[in-house]
Amino acid sequence: MEQISFGTDGWRATLDTFTAPRVRMVGQAVATYLDEEGFTDPVAVCYDARESSRGFAEELARVLCANGFDVVMPERDRPTPLLSWAISERELAGGLMITASHNPPEYNGVKFIPEDGAPALPKVTDAIEANLAEPDPLPESEWGTVREVDFVTPHADHALDLVGADLDLSVAYDAIHGSGRGVTDSLLKRAGVDVTRLRCEADPTFGGVSPEPTRGNLDELVERVTSGEAALGIANDGDADRIALITPERGLLDANLLYAALYDYLLETDSGPAIRTVSTTFLIDRIAESHGEAAIEVSVGFKWVARAMAEHDALMGGEESGGFSMRGHVREKDGVLIALLAVAAHDEEPLDERVDRLLAEHGEIHQNRVSVDCPDEEKGPTLDSLSEAIPDSAAGERVEDVNTADGFKLLLESGAWLLVRPSGTEPKLRVYAEASSEARVDELLAAGRDLVTEVR
Template structure:
């Protein structure tokens, strides 16, 4: 039990720790929690493209069935947001997904999704963690049944209907998109949705490979070189590039002029696009660009800042009826959809937005109007059991200035965010998924961001 802990987005661990007996304990804990809460409906179980994921999903299904729950098991590896949508759409008791998202193939993980399809908040994951136990089956006559289900079709229908409600008829005919699935569960799902909308697709890494080609299915620029080279090659290249992470809840966008498009800039462009036909606030995490705030202000809207973790974004979306919510790591959702980040829906929305006005042109216009914004981050190794101490010790080490600029304010919503006199900022916070501390910085140019990140590293490393 000591090895099972729920972080920012469920429990993830290497396969040395992520074992069948422990997965069964999580399944029993969820079954007990749902029973205690009086939730007796079916439970969805999904899984990603890792070699071990189908087997772990079947273990969960057996434990849930032995506790009297019917289980809707994905017919193949599918993106996490498809399972989240199915839970809300079908009024299920909840769901579980076996996934380690963007982590390397030697990892796996499990996340619980409540009945509203939004990420579980800490009171729920704590309640589950407190119920970890060996499976306790009911008499066989009281067992539930397992039904294999295609989660892709209903989600695609909903995505098309939602985007059509925003943009009118969705017709991507004569549009060319390059899609990189990174061998993850977006293959056959994201590309199929784009093709259904009329786009011509050039697919990269859309073949099954549980080892993800020997790397991690993390859609960072350094892992998307082939996609970037393809989209930026010449005038005959695909006009837009899209990639998903391992479980396709996040999106990366590649444009002809910029290559890899910073997720912060995509968020700003997306919000600006949505505000052309709708209204409402945005929700962003503490690590996400203030450019969102500038876009909001120009439209007479507001922004709600939350700690890192999409569960907090989802909660704020519900509280404020937000038009859009997102984070700098590429997770987004919009009003009218399930409150879970969805890289499949966002792929369609990105293509439709690009068809209306090239994303590069929209970003150029926003930066000309609101000023240049550059953001980057680094990681500092830190064991999980040392993170709390380091962040606590950091409080006494906060300087009066960083890289020659005075600290005007300190935001403690998630770690320490130092707001500087020149409008730049530096953030230090513990990762919820990896044994590292994250150091983020935002400023007007890359040189200044580099200075701030170096100052952040120098501030944190002596404390680890």
């Protein structure tokens, strides 16, 4: 039981720790939580493309049924955002997703999504952790049932209604063998896009790489776009809640710039604030201000983005790691829907041209991050030490203010910033920097690493 802990986005672990008995305990905890909260509607259980995921999902379904809940499942692995939409569209009590997202094949994980389809807040995950226990089945006559339903079509119909269709351009799509295969590409084809598919075959090892759409994992996709074979490239992570874009001029488009371009596109026909995490670019603030809107900063973790989207009726919410959602949809990051939105934006004005225009108007921005190894038990003491050692300057520039909403964000006089915060999914501290040039970002990252090293 002590091995189970819900972090930034559920519980993840290697398969020597993530075992069937522990998964059953999570299933019982969710069933107890739902019963205590008075929920009686069916529960959805979904899973990603890992070899072990279907079996773990079936374990969850059995425990939920033995507690009296009916369960709906897809016929095969499906993206996390399709589960979120199914919960909302079918008015379910909630859902459980078996996924380790972008982690390597030797990992798996589970997360609970409440009845609104948005990420669970700590009060929910704390209640689930408090209820961890061995399964406690009802008499068999009171058990629920399991049935398979279509998760794909309702989500696609909604996405096309929200974003639009009738798009005429060529796109290369790379699923990295994840759950976006047959989903993101099919949605784009329904919208009229000519789609070339890469790594869209089932492979529970993800071709020997982590299913993360980073530059080093996307060589062929980048080549297809920069050579002119496709107008745009799209990739999803393992459970397709995040997205990466490849453009002809930039190759892999920084997710900060993608957020800026998509928010700018939405503002052409709508209005509303943007929600961004503390690690996401100030360019969003500048775009919002130019339209008379606001940008609201929250801690890292899409659950905080989702909560703020509801509180402020936001037009868009996102984070620098490639997770985004928009008004009119469930408040959960959705790499399938956003793929369609990005193609629509590119069809209206090429993304490279839109980004060039935004940077010319609002100033150059560059951002990067590095990680520093730090065991989980040392994160708190290290940050405590850092709180007593905040410097007056960083990389030769005066610190004007310090934001402590999530770690320590040093705001510099030039408008650049340096952030140190703990990872919620790995034994690491993250060091982020944003400035007007790549060279200045490198200097700030070096200063951040040195600062962490000095206080550990």
